[in-house]
Amino acid sequence: RNTRSTTEPPVLPGAWPIVGHALRFVGDSCHIWNKFVGIGNEIHDFGGVATIRLGPRSFYFVTDPDDSSTILNTCFEKDDIYEFGKPYLGEGLVTAKYSIWKNHRKLLNPAFNQSVLDTFMGVFNSQSRKLVRELEKEAGKGPFDHWAYTRLNALETIGLTSLGIDFTDLNLSTQYLEAVDIVLSTLIERFAKFWWHSPYTFAFSNLKRKQDAVIKILHNMSNTVIQKRKSELTGNICSERSVIPGTRFKAFLDLVLELSAEKGAFNDREIREQVDIAIISGHDTSANVLMFTMILLGSYPEAQDKAFAEIQEVLGDGDRDVEKTDLSKLVYLEAVLKESMRMFAIAPVISRILDKDVKLKNYTLSAGMSCFFSLSAINKHPMWGPDVHEFKPERWLEPGRLPDKPFAFATFSTGRRNCIGKSYALMSMKTSIAHVIRNYRITADHTKLKLKVDVLLKPADGYYISIEKRT
Numbered sequence: 001r002n003t004r005s006t007t008e009p010p011v012l013p014g015a016w017p018i019v020g021h022a023l024r025f026v027g028d029s030c031h032i033w034n035k036f037v038g039i040g041n042e043i044h045d046f047g048g049v050a051t052i053r054l055g056p057r058s059f060y061f062v063t064d065p066d067d068s069s070t071i072l073n074t075c076f077e078k079d080d081i082y083e084f085g086k087p088y089l090g091e092g093l094v095t096a097k098y099s100i101w102k103n104h105r106k107l108l109n110p111a112f113n114q115s116v117l118d119t120f121m122g123v124f125n126s127q128s129r130k131l132v133r134e135l136e137k138e139a140g141k142g143p144f145d146h147w148a149y150t151r152l153n154a155l156e157t158i159g160l161t162s163l164g165i166d167f168t169d170l171n172l173s174t175q176y177l178e179a180v181d182i183v184l185s186t187l188i189e190r191f192a193k194f195w196w197h198s199p200y201t202f203a204f205s206n207l208k209r210k211q212d213a214v215i216k217i218l219h220n221m222s223n224t225v226i227q228k229r230k231s232e233l234t235g236n237i238c239s240e241r242s243v244i245p246g247t248r249f250k251a252f253l254d255l256v257l258e259l260s261a262e263k264g265a266f267n268d269r270e271i272r273e274q275v276d277i278a279i280i281s282g283h284d285t286s287a288n289v290l291m292f293t294m295i296l297l298g299s300y301p302e303a304q305d306k307a308f309a310e311i312q313e314v315l316g317d318g319d320r321d322v323e324k325t326d327l328s329k330l331v332y333l334e335a336v337l338k339e340s341m342r343m344f345a346i347a348p349v350i351s352r353i354l355d356k357d358v359k360l361k362n363y364t365l366s367a368g369m370s371c372f373f374s375l376s377a378i379n380k381h382p383m384w385g386p387d388v389h390e391f392k393p394e395r396w397l398e399p400g401r402l403p404d405k406p407f408a409f410a411t412f413s414t415g416r417r418n419c420i421g422k423s424y425a426l427m428s429m430k431t432s433i434a435h436v437i438r439n440y441r442i443t444a445d446h447t448k449l450k451l452k453v454d455v456l457l458k459p460a461d462g463y464y465i466s467i468e469k470r471t
């Protein structure tokens with residue numbers, strides 16, 4: 001059904017006949033990002049909801065926090081645009097059809113239970129120490145791109161925690177990371193060229209051939225991970241780790257394998273799809289936030305000094321591990337992370353298809369239509385105040401300074417289909433930053449960042465920082 005109601009949001013000005021607003025998006029991933037920001041600002045001025053036209057398709061674009069929350073708490077079906085990701089991610093949680101997702105999410109939620117996450121503190125600490133050791137070769141040598149260090153480290157962390165696998169044994173990590181970057185950029189390139197939206201036209205493109213080649217590498221890696229873990233569990237090598245001690249919970253891959261063996265909940269393809277989702281969403285997201293945060297701390301020495309002072313106060317002068325009880329005491333560090341995630345919503349745009357009419361503050365959206373949400377524009381809504389574009393961790397420490405809207409901070413989305421890994425991300429990122437800041441003083445210049453969107457928000461020219469060892 002696609003019957004347009006009389007209280008439809010108006011079409012954003014500037015639509016051309018036939019192509020609509022599509023020409024705005026033709027360009028590289030930096031251009032697309034700039035256009036998304038521009039459209040977000042126009043829609044703020046327009047009241048927070050508008051209709052956009054891309055060739056033959058019309059969809060809603062929402063930047064109002066209340067209206068976004070209403071829709072995200074009502075409609076859980078992903079838009080057709082997520083079909084672009086299915087050759088890689090199939091019916092894994094992020095891309096799955098609602099009918100499949102609702103059972104799988106229920107089955108997988110326990111793998112993100114706090115008791116499971118608490119047992120990862122040892123890995124979070126040892127991985128953070130590894131990052132600190134590896135960064136040492138860059139200390140005192142001027143600007144360097146810390147992508148390779150931080151991203152590889154995050155990939156290994158998700159392997160050791162949720163998957164129970166040591167990626168360093170597989171010798172595939174660097175090739176895997178390059179393949180992830182290529183596949184994400186092919187998704188954006190396809191989005192920018194609306195004539196490739198149809199699977200029939202896309203099938204004849206060189207882009208599809210390029211995508212197929214890298215997906216083969218990615219699936220090869222996830223199949224290897226699954227086989228390795230299966231044989232470890234069969235050989236009982238890791239049975240101790242398989243169940244989180246003192247609980248009835250299992251880590252992600254062990255839970256998926258158990259549910260498959262005992263209840264037939266996932267077939268072999270579905271196991272691989274869940275592993276693909278866990279790897280991509282578990283490492284690329286937090287690694288990017290970490291990198292943006294280090295750049296911001298390097299650009300705001302006062303904030304870095306405050307974070308360092310707090311880390312010393314909570315952890316002392318020595319070199320002890322960060323314990324789970326320390327995390328809640330690192331209040332300023334948490335404010336820094338949240339402010340960094342507000343400034344850079346690394347999953348900047350998400351979308352849903354409406355399976356029912358949805359009544360908003362000023363409009364009624366029609367069932368059958370697609371709806372895009374700019375999480376990035378919500379995070380920079382004028383309701384954040386005149387300093388909305390400034391990095392101010394302090395705003396998180398004075399509740400009166402935060403907008404009085406639950407969904408004003410949109411980085412992890414909201415509703416039942418929000419980010420399943422939010423607590424995992426916060427715990428691992430806090431631990432890593434605490435170790436890095438304790439050992440190094442960072443300098444950077446965030447004003448030099450040129451951004452692009454490759455599904456996730458990333459700097460177009462690398463993540464440059466300089467580090468000096470603290471004495």
Ligand code: HEM
Pocket residue numbers: 093094095105162277278281282283285286289346347350351375411412413416417418419420421422424425
């Ligand atoms: C700071 C880091 C992270 C951010 C900003 C983030 C953000 C998000 C957002 C916005 C969504 C909703 C996507 C959509 O509606 O299309 C999402 C979903 C998801 N995230 Fe995260 N994420 C982060 C870290 C993680 C981590 C560490 C994991 C796993 C360990 C993870 C696993 C997932 C999964 C599986 C989904 C799909 C949930 C579902 O549809 O049921 N994320 N994330």
